Amino acid sequence: xxxxxxxxxxxxxxxxxxxxxxxxxxxxxxxxxxxxxxxxxxxxxxxxxxxxxxxxxxxxxxxxxxxxxxxxxxxxxxxxxxxxxxxxxxxxxxxxxxxxxxxxxxxxxxxxxxxxxxxxxxxxxxxxxxxxxxxxxxxxxxxxxxxxxxxxxxxxxxxxxxxxxxxxxxxxxxxxxxxxxxxxxxxxxxxxxxxxxxxxxxxxxxxxxxxxxxxxxxxxxxxxxxxxxxxxxxxxxxxxxxxxxxxxxxxxxxxxxxxxxxxxxxxxxxxxxxxxxxxxxxxxxxxxxxxxxxxxxxxxxxxxxxxxxxxxxxxxxxxxxxxxxxxxxxxxxxxxxxxxxxxxxxxxxxxxxxxxxxxxxxxx
Ligand code: NCD
Numbered sequence: 001x002x003x004x005x006x007x008x009x010x011x012x013x014x015x016x017x018x019x020x021x022x023x024x025x026x027x028x029x030x031x032x033x034x035x036x037x038x039x040x041x042x043x044x045x046x047x048x049x050x051x052x053x054x055x056x057x058x059x060x061x062x063x064x065x066x067x068x069x070x071x072x073x074x075x076x077x078x079x080x081x082x083x084x085x086x087x088x089x090x091x092x093x094x095x096x097x098x099x100x101x102x103x104x105x106x107x108x109x110x111x112x113x114x115x116x117x118x119x120x121x122x123x124x125x126x127x128x129x130x131x132x133x134x135x136x137x138x139x140x141x142x143x144x145x146x147x148x149x150x151x152x153x154x155x156x157x158x159x160x161x162x163x164x165x166x167x168x169x170x171x172x173x174x175x176x177x178x179x180x181x182x183x184x185x186x187x188x189x190x191x192x193x194x195x196x197x198x199x200x201x202x203x204x205x206x207x208x209x210x211x212x213x214x215x216x217x218x219x220x221x222x223x224x225x226x227x228x229x230x231x232x233x234x235x236x237x238x239x240x241x242x243x244x245x246x247x248x249x250x251x252x253x254x255x256x257x258x259x260x261x262x263x264x265x266x267x268x269x270x271x272x273x274x275x276x277x278x279x280x281x282x283x284x285x286x287x288x289x290x291x292x293x294x295x296x297x298x299x300x301x302x303x304x305x306x307x308x309x310x311x312x313x314x315x316x317x318x319x320x321x322x323x324x325x326x327x328x329x330x331x332x333x334x335x336x337x338x339x340x341x342x343x344x345x346x347x348x349x350x351x352x353x354x355x356x357x358x359x360x361x362x363x364x
Contacts, residue, residue, distance in 0.1 A: 001032040001046065007155035015152055016145075020216075020243075027151070033347050036151045037164045040174045040216030048220055051178060052185050054343035054352050055336070057359040062101060070358055071342075074351045076103035081134040084166065085112045086142050090312055091166050091176070094337035095138050101342045102351075107134070124153050131159045136345070144169030162348050170207045170276060176311055177213035178344065179337040183329060184266060186336070187307045196223040202257045202292055203270030203317060204283070205236040210311040211270060215240050218249070225250045227264070229257035231287035234272075257292050261301040269294055269310045269317040289316070296321030309333050 005025040007015070015023070024042040029035045034042065043051075061067035080099050084092050092110075099106040109115050117126055123143075127150040130137050139147055147165035154160045167173045184194050199218060201211050205228050215236070218224050226249065228236045235253060244251050254260060261267060277283050294308060296319045302308070310318060310330040322328045346352055 002028045002042070002044070004028050004030045007152050008160075010152075012149070012152055015148075023148070029350075031350070033350065033352070034344065035162050035348060036147075037162075037174055037344060037348070038147050038151060039165070039172050040177050040213040043174075043178070043217060043220070045220040048178075048181055048217065050352070051340060051343045051347065052182050054347065054355060055182055055339040056186075057355055057363070058101070058342045058346070059339045060363050061355065061359060067362070068101070071101050071355070072103035074102050074346065074354065075349055078102075078104045078135040078349065079133065080104050080106045080136040080138060081130045082106055082108040082110075082166075083130065083137060083139040083141070084108065084110045086140045086167060088140055088167070090334050090337060091140060094179075094334070095164075095166060095175075095341055097338045098341040098345055101338070102345055104136070104345070123149070127153060128157060128159075131157065131161045134161065136162050136164070136348070138164040138166050140166040140168075142169055144171045164344070164348075167209060169209070170273070171209055171212065173209040173213045173311075175337070175341055175344065176210045177217045179333065179340045180210070180214045180268070180309065180311070181217050182336045182340045183309060183333040184307075186332075187329060188265065191305060194218070194221045194224065197221075197265040198225040198227065198263055199266045199268055200227045200229060200257075200260050200264035201236070201268045201270070202229045202294075204234045204273045205230045205270070206234045207273035207276050208270040208311075211236065211268065212240055214268070216243065219244065219247045225252070227252045227254060227260050229254050229260060230292065231255060233283065233286060255287075255291075258298065258301070261294075261298055262303065265303070265306050267294065267302065267306065267308050269308065269314075271313065271315045271317055292317070294318045294322060298322075299325055299327070302327060 002025045007026045020039050020041040027036040027038050027042045061071060082095055096106050131154050147163050147168050151163040165174055188194055205211050274283050307327050307329045312334060346355055
């Protein structure tokens with residue numbers, strides 16, 4: 001369990017110099033529960049197991065009207081701001097749904113051009129404004145570090161509120177990583193869980209934040225192997241490899257995606273993140289996209305017990321011929337986001353024990 005450090009006790013410049021592991025204790029409560037959710041590195045194995053168990057309880061409780069009534073009574077007195085100034089469908093809707101499940105009333109800003117940011121207001125002032133009205137800020141922005149900055153800023157005001165990072169630049173997407181972990185855990189439930197499994201990542205690993213955050217969380221599991229398959233120009237960052245090395249996690253870098261499919265327990269496909277290209281089309285040159293495509297016939301190379309995942313949105317990374325194969329779990333993966341995000345928010349507000357008690361009494 002992490003021991004809380006206070007964000008209002010550290011200067012912004014000093015805070016920014018810290019490593020991810022050093023930052024993590026600033027984002028938890030004294031009970032060890034997350035207060036903010038900003039980076040994958042703030043979750044240890046115990047926290048991950050706890051969130052997955054809670055997500056399953058919420059999912060089962062939510063099957064009946066009486067269960068939904070219970071869940072939606074838990075945080076009826078709270079309001080949340082969903083500040084999403086980068087395109088989003090699934091993450092936005094699953095957070096919106098998670099708020100509704102727990103009774104939180106959500107509001108949204110999705111288009112900064114109709115907010116006072118256009119009048120020259122600083123980001124700091126916009127965030128302070130949100131905390132005057134809301135009890136939770138869930139944010140997705142192209143700006144790396146804005147979620148951390150907001151957490152620090154508000155901790156130094158009279159109205160600190162929890163901040164959830166729903167995707168920051170090319171850097172982190174911790175709640176996507178949580179739902180990916182939940183999906184892997186459910187998929188391998190009868191096969192000893194995630195420990196000892198091989199995950200094959202494919203696509204734009206250089207700029208895909210989901211793979212970066214998931215690589216962080218997978219380090220919490222024993223004996224996992226990570227294979228990164230991408231053309232050289234899209235290969236995973238050195239910073240991630242350094243973390244893996246430091247934590248003794250086995251990994252392999254390869255340009256041969258198809259040649260590794262047979263080894264994988266999970267294949268994790270991602271799209272080209274060409275919105276970050278400096279010149280149009282620059283990241284699609286120098287390799288054959290077919291080499292990084294999961295075709296219908298590739299199902300034959302895949303183990304019977306393996307799963308195919310994708311954070312979505314999909315372009316052409318996976319043939320629709322795979323969609324009805326029982327190993328294609330990307331639709332379930334998306335829905336898992338709603339349950340694990342509900343579990344995260346309930347834990348942030350300290351309602352996890354109540355949910356577990358209700359579950360033990362009424363469901364189990
Ligand atoms: C991802 C993202 O925004 O990083 N989408 C998502 O949240 N499910 C992946 C992507 O956009 O490719």
